[in-house]
Amino acid sequence: MARVFLAKEGGLPATDRGLAYGDGLFETIRVEGARAPLLSKHLDRLARDARRLGIAITRNEVQRIASEALVEGAETRGDEAWVLKLIVTRGAGGRGYRPDPDGEANVLVLEASAPPPPPAVGVRVDFSRVPLTVNPLLCGIKSLNRLEQVLAAKELEGDLFEVLMSNNAGDIVEGTRTNLFVDTDEGWRTPPAHTLAVSGVMRAHVLACLQQRGEPVFETTLSLADLMSDSCRGVYLTNAVLGIVPVAELAGQALPVNNRLATVCGLPTEIDGASC
Amino acid sequence: MARVFLAKEGGLPATDRGLAYGDGLFETIRVEGARAPLLSKHLDRLARDARRLGIAITRNEVQRIASEALVEGAETRGDEAWVLKLIVTRGAGGRGYRPDPDGEANVLVLEASAPPPPPAVGVRVDFSRVPLTVNPLLCGIKSLNRLEQVLAAKELEGDLFEVLMSNNAGDIVEGTRTNLFVDTDEGWRTPPAHTLAVSGVMRAHVLACLQQRGEPVFETTLSLADLMSDSCRGVYLTNAVLGIVPVAELAGQALPVNNRLATVCGLPTEIDGASC
Numbered sequence: 251m252a253r254v255f256l257a258k259e260g261g262l263p264a265t266d267r268g269l270a271y272g273d274g275l276f277e278t279i280r281v282e283g284a285r286a287p288l289l290s291k292h293l294d295r296l297a298r299d300a301r302r303l304g305i306a307i308t309r310n311e312v313q314r315i316a317s318e319a320l321v322e323g324a325e326t327r328g329d330e331a332w333v334l335k336l337i338v339t340r341g342a343g344g345r346g347y348r349p350d351p352d353g354e355a356n357v358l359v360l361e362a363s364a365p366p367p368p369p370a371v372g373v374r375v376d377f378s379r380v381p382l383t384v385n386p387l388l389c390g391i392k393s394l395n396r397l398e399q400v401l402a403a404k405e406l407e408g409d410l411f412e413v414l415m416s417n418n419a420g421d422i423v424e425g426t427r428t429n430l431f432v433d434t435d436e437g438w439r440t441p442p443a444h445t446l447a448v449s450g451v452m453r454a455h456v457l458a459c460l461q462q463r464g465e466p467v468f469e470t471t472l473s474l475a476d477l478m479s480d481s482c483r484g485v486y487l488t489n490a491v492l493g494i495v496p497v498a499e500l501a502g503q504a505l506p507v508n509n510r511l512a513t514v515c516g517l518p519t520e521i522d523g524a525s526c
Numbered sequence: 527m528a529r530v531f532l533a534k535e536g537g538l539p540a541t542d543r544g545l546a547y548g549d550g551l552f553e554t555i556r557v558e559g560a561r562a563p564l565l566s567k568h569l570d571r572l573a574r575d576a577r578r579l580g581i582a583i584t585r586n587e588v589q590r591i592a593s594e595a596l597v598e599g600a601e602t603r604g605d606e607a608w609v610l611k612l613i614v615t616r617g618a619g620g621r622g623y624r625p626d627p628d629g630e631a632n633v634l635v636l637e638a639s640a641p642p643p644p645p646a647v648g649v650r651v652d653f654s655r656v657p658l659t660v661n662p663l664l665c666g667i668k669s670l671n672r673l674e675q676v677l678a679a680k681e682l683e684g685d686l687f688e689v690l691m692s693n694n695a696g697d698i699v700e701g702t703r704t705n706l707f708v709d710t711d712e713g714w715r716t717p718p719a720h721t722l723a724v725s726g727v728m729r730a731h732v733l734a735c736l737q738q739r740g741e742p743v744f745e746t747t748l749s750l751a752d753l754m755s756d757s758c759r760g761v762y763l764t765n766a767v768l769g770i771v772p773v774a775e776l777a778g779q780a781l782p783v784n785n786r787l788a789t790v791c792g793l794p795t796e797i798d799g800a801s802c
Contacts, residue, residue: 255540257540257541258540260536260537260539260540261536261537261538261539261540261541261542261545262537262540262545263536263537264531264533264534264536264537264538264634264636265533265537265636266537266545267676268545269537269538269542269544269545269613269615269634269670270552270613270670270672271548271670271671271672271673271675271676272547272548272670272671272672272673273672273673273676276546303673303677304680337545337546339545340676345641346679346702346703347672347675347676347678347679347702347703348676348679348680348682348702349676349679349680358540358545360540360541365621380661380663381661381662381663382661383659383660383661384659385656385657385658385659385673385674386657387656387657387674387677388673388674388677393673394545394546394547394548394673395547395548395671395672395673396546396547396548396549396623396671397547397548397549397579397661397664397669397670397671398661398663398664399547399623400543400547400549400616400623400624400625401579401663401664402623403622403623403624403625404580404624404625406624418694426622426623426624427622427623
């Protein structure tokens with residue numbers, strides 16, 4: 251049974267493995283009042299990633315914890331947009347790195363105000379100088395091991411909204427906190443799941459919506475040339491808190507901006523996030 | 527100025543970036559009474575890695591914190607061997623992954639009993655199935671991003687003491703918590719610094735001692751064939767808490783065991799660790 255800690259009452263115990271080794275996961279969930287449109291997808295990912303890492307927590311447990319936090323948050327926040335953050339760790343114990351096979355998860359519940367929405371006219375983006383290395387056993391997992399993203403985020407100065415990170419093969423994979431969709435003459439393109447450091451909940455939502463609407467969408471690697479070619483009709487960043495963000499300028503080059511992706515894949519209004 | 531937290535009084539604040547992103551460092555320092563023979567090298571690495579990550583803490587600050595902890599630990603521990611652990615994080619704050627450029631470090635001070643010494647007759651070691659991926663900007667840094675080591679350490683069952691991890695190029699790089707020295711007909715070999723996930727303090731001590739004694743020592747990549755060849759006269763693991771550990775069996779094959787490396791590079795007895 252997971253132990254629940256509320257950030258407003260203090261942090262996790264000093265011996266928690268989340269701090270010691272980044273041995274845990276997190277979700278940042280956008281909420282409007284008590285409605286969290288992508289909650290279901292957040293819970294899916296959290297449960298899936300916990301299984302992959304062998305962290306003892308079920309989807310039902312996290313759902314119960316999230317539901318309580320949503321009700322409580324709604325009482326204090328009213329209709330305001332806010333962010334519910336859940337940190338799920340493997341808990342304490344073990345022999346050094348080796349986990350205690352009977353260990354129980356810790357969950358830390360945090361909340362914050364929502365960040366301001368990105369400008370609708372699009373954002374300025376550049377390429378990161380920090381290489382992205384993705385262990386195949388950890389690909390896509392929103393774990394607490396995020397030092398590469400921290401180093402890359404140090405490059406964000408002034409109105410630079412995001413930097414895109416490339417892997418060892420030269421593929422452009424994702425931003426520090428966003429996944430990537432490219433509108434091309436042939437259809438939508440987004441880097442494949444096994445190459446991702448973090449497989450975003452908004453990415454999953456957008457992919458599902460595009461497929462449901464019958465739009466051609468391909469999970470393929472993206473090169474610099476792909477992004478800079480004439481057939482690139484637009485570049486979009488996705489993030490569960492910020493939504494779908496059009497890129498107006500990439501490495502100094504202007505890009506066409508429209509609302510097509512947001513129109514096709516706007517946020518669902520149902521709390522379970524099952525529909526587009 | 528860094529804020530100091532004592533584990534016996536509680537953990538770090540809920541918003542600490544060490545927990546959120548693994549945005550920090552740690553050292554585990556072996557102490558006998560109040561003497562920490564490798565303290566100087568631990569402080570060197572901590573200060574160097576903090577500089578590389580841009581975490582605001584100086585060697586003098588950490589030295590002061592460690593010295594106080596050593597004095598206090600000696601009072602309660604007597605002559606017993608124990609382990610002083612320091613976790614240094616970037617502190618709180620920032621905009622998501624992006625650090626606050628004016629942020630101040632947090633330091634968590636923990637202590638534990640020393641683990642039992644490994645058997646002098648040598649230990650059983652195997653190869654890990656978890657690949658090691660090392661970002662060149664993070665190589666050697668003992669950061670809080672240790673999920674790969676956690677996954678590999680899950681393979682340690684029964685009397686299996688350690689597993690050796692390989693990188694994408696097929697080089698055998700290090701154990702989950704140890705660095706690697708191989709005794710060959712041509713001299714000592716150890717994987718080069720830029721390939722390491724963690725550049726161990728005991729590795730630095732052993733390298734310096736071998737060089738000081740005029741022993742031939744080469745920082746070169748190691749393949750499976752190198753470890754299994756007839757010219758391999760012995761394999762040794764190094765760890766600042768456990769010391770120099772001979773390998774008696776590697777992937778089911780017996781290896782010769784002697785005390786030569788321990789004799790050449792036994793632990794210094796001076797607290798500053800400057801001499802061999």
